[in-house]
Amino acid sequence: MNLQAVKILFLKDLFLSRRQLFAYFAAGLASSALTTIPNPTVSFVGFLLMITVAIASGIHLIGTLMLSESTDQTRLFVMSMPISLLDYSVGKIAVILTTYLIPWSAMFASSAILTFVLPTSKHGSFAVLPAIFLFLLCAFLIQLVTAVVSESVGWTISVMVGCNVGLNVFFMQLFASPEISAAAKSDSVSWPPVLIQLLTVELLIAAGALVTAFIAQTRKRDLV
Amino acid sequence: MERHSFITISQSDPRPLYLQVVEQIQRRVAVGDLVPGAELPSIRELASSLQVSVITIKRAYLELEHNGIISTRHGKGSVIADSPGLQSSVQEREFRDHLEKAVQLGMLLGMSRAEIQKKIAEAYDHAQRGIK
Amino acid sequence: MTTLLEASTDAGLAARLQNITKSYAHFQLKKIHLELVKGSVMGLIGPNGAGKSTIMRILMGLVNPDSGTVSVLGTTISSSDAAAKQDIGYFSDDMRLYKPESVGWHMQFVRSLYPTWDDQYAADLLRRFGLIEHQAVKGLSHGQRVKAMLLLILARRPKLLILDEPTNGLDPVARHEVLGELMKVVEDENRTILYSSHNTQDVEQISDSITFIDRGHVISAGNRDEYLDRWKRIRLQVSDDWSVPNLDGLRLESSFRSLRVLSMNQFQDSTMERIQESGATIESIAPMTLEEIFVSTVMRGREEKSL
Structure with a gap:
């Protein structure tokens, strides 16, 4: 792997996605600000918007930075330069992950702060935030890896649909668990074992997705 | 404009490109525009400015060298050969080339030696009347 | 040659x-x-x-x-x-x-990947090709786009x-x-x-x-000149009982009454003699363009395969 080339590709894509990055960062902050308004409907809308921004930014970044390179035929231009498929894939995953993580972190951090600052909020609800945000990150990584490995819009969209259905199931299951519900409603932060298990599984899935992408890309023989 | 505009080649000319180059250089020698010792552009330079392949110019130069019109010193490029009476010998060569073509055509048409000779005499008379 | x-x-x-x-x-x-x-x-x-x-x-x-x-x-x-x-x-x-990006942005991008990038040459090409450095690629015509890409390639x-x-x-x-x-x-x-x-x-x-x-x-x-020298189109005038002489590379392309048009891909001086020996009168021997040679080569190849 040529780190210099990876860096150049990373900076190139970061520059290309600058407008989107700014828009999603702003949308993320705005939606988490909405959740602070002491009206249950408005703050719920804020929460939904935040989840939507997280999903939409992921889809948009994968679409414009990854899939469009094939459809717009800019990929051939990049691959004709002294860049290996591994350099290319590492650069792509790194930049898409970075651009995703910026609004994601902003939303995560602002939600976390709000659970402690808002007078209406129970401090214990902080404990479910990592699980929710890690789920969003996992879903995003699976979509990203599908896009990088399959280079196919069809496959990526199928996986995106699957992940969004999965998100609803996840929320239902999350609050159906009495331990997690109890922890979320308590006044102090506590970590029931089931939540720790969930976080571990999520981290393993995230790592597994990245390793899969790495292995799949080193085994590919054709660059375009 | 073009760096070596003393040669122009034409895609619509049915003759091979290299022959067009040969004939045009011969022509410039025949009329005295290129004198013995005059430097010719390098093969790759001329190819580049005429936008024709290197092989075309290489072949043209080989042919010119073979005809004794240019001499090529290795690594130093080509110059018009410094041989006495070059201009008139080139003129004569040009004439002979044209004549040979006419004779070949006559042969293709199935003419005999005597017939061709007769046609040449007729052409001479015709041209002389034209001049007068 | x-x-x-x-x-x-x-x-x-x-x-x-x-x-x-x-x-x-x-x-x-x-x-x-x-x-x-x-x-x-x-x-x-x-x-x-x-x-x-x-x-x-x-x-x-x-x-x-x-x-x-x-x-x-x-x-x-x-x-x-x-x-x-x-x-x-x-x-x-x-x-x-x-x-969305400009020609100049692409130049910087490519330049960062090639130590051999020649700024002076790039600037010359930009001028000779009539390209504008800050113009976005989406506004370029097809010709300008091709020239911009060639610039990015040539300048390295x-x-x-x-x-x-x-x-x-x-x-x-x-x-x-x-x-x-x-x-x-x-x-x-x-x-x-x-x-x-x-x-x-x-x-x-x-x-x-x-x-x-x-x-x-x-x-x-092969060599381009070899192709052009070897391939000729030959027009013959023949009598009714004439048949194509058995010469490698000689192929009948069309006929009209006493006219026969042949293509030959191994032309040499002896070809003319052999044809004349067959009793035909040669009307003309003309060089073929590369396009004609190409089409003829493809057709001959496909015929051979289908035999």
Whole structure:
């Protein structure tokens, strides 16, 4: 792997996605600000918007930075330069992950702060935030890896649909668990074992997705 | 404009490109525009400015060298050969080339030696009347 | 005239493909051999879908062949080795730049990947091609886009240029500019060009050697002048009982009453005599254009295969 080339590709894509990055960062902050308004409907809308921004930014970044390179035929231009498929894939995953993580972190951090600052909020609800945000990150990584490995819009969209259905199931299951519900409603932060298990599984899935992408890309023989 | 505009080649000319180059250089020698010792552009330079392949110019130069019109010193490029009476010998060569073509055509048409000779005499008379 | 293009040793070759095969669902490249002499221009001619682009992508390491070896500029090419691409400039008509960004932005991007990038040359090309540095790619015409891409390739001074249809769809002025820049490249005898085109006139004009490709096969390859010298169209006037003499490479193309039109791909001085001996009167012997030669080669190849 040529780190210099990876860096150049990373900076190139970061520059290309600058407008989107700014828009999603702003949308993320705005939606988490909405959740602070002491009206249950408005703050719920804020929460939904935040989840939507997280999903939409992921889809948009994968679409414009990854899939469009094939459809717009800019990929051939990049691959004709002294860049290996591994350099290319590492650069792509790194930049898409970075651009995703910026609004994601902003939303995560602002939600976390709000659970402690808002007078209406129970401090214990902080404990479910990592699980929710890690789920969003996992879903995003699976979509990203599908896009990088399959280079196919069809496959990526199928996986995106699957992940969004999965998100609803996840929320239902999350609050159906009495331990997690109890922890979320308590006044102090506590970590029931089931939540720790969930976080571990999520981290393993995230790592597994990245390793899969790495292995799949080193085994590919054709660059375009 | 073009760096070596003393040669122009034409895609619509049915003759091979290299022959067009040969004939045009011969022509410039025949009329005295290129004198013995005059430097010719390098093969790759001329190819580049005429936008024709290197092989075309290489072949043209080989042919010119073979005809004794240019001499090529290795690594130093080509110059018009410094041989006495070059201009008139080139003129004569040009004439002979044209004549040979006419004779070949006559042969293709199935003419005999005597017939061709007769046609040449007729052409001479015709041209002389034209001049007068 | 084989002496005009000499490369008996590997050192004189810019690229070599040996026994390359590659299978796709509906297309196969079969046992491709190709030798590209350093300092020369090779034209790759073939109908659409013949395999020209695949061959070029294999040379670039963009596509890995199923079998066979590829060596370019003295190193073996594989898709996992990116360094070999440092000295190769690849252009394809299927290639696009980033639409929202400017020509200048692309220049900076490419420059950062090539230590050999020549700023002065890039500036000259920008001027000669009439391109505007800060203009966004989306506002460029087809010709300007092709020239911008060529600028990005040429300014890094690659030793080998692999150009897939560089003159496709260009207006005559742009075509002239592009061919002119390509010929300037081979003023340096260590630099080599392989390019494909279905415009046989371009190929005829600037190529030193020519390779014909049809349906995944190299059907013919050689020195350009050899082709032009060897191929002739012969018009004959014959009597009713005349039949085509048994001469290698002689083929009847059409007939009309006493007229016979033949093509010959191994023309030599003795050909005329042999034809005259057959009792025919030669009306004319004319050179063929590369396009006519190409079409005739393809048709002969396909006929042989169907026999």
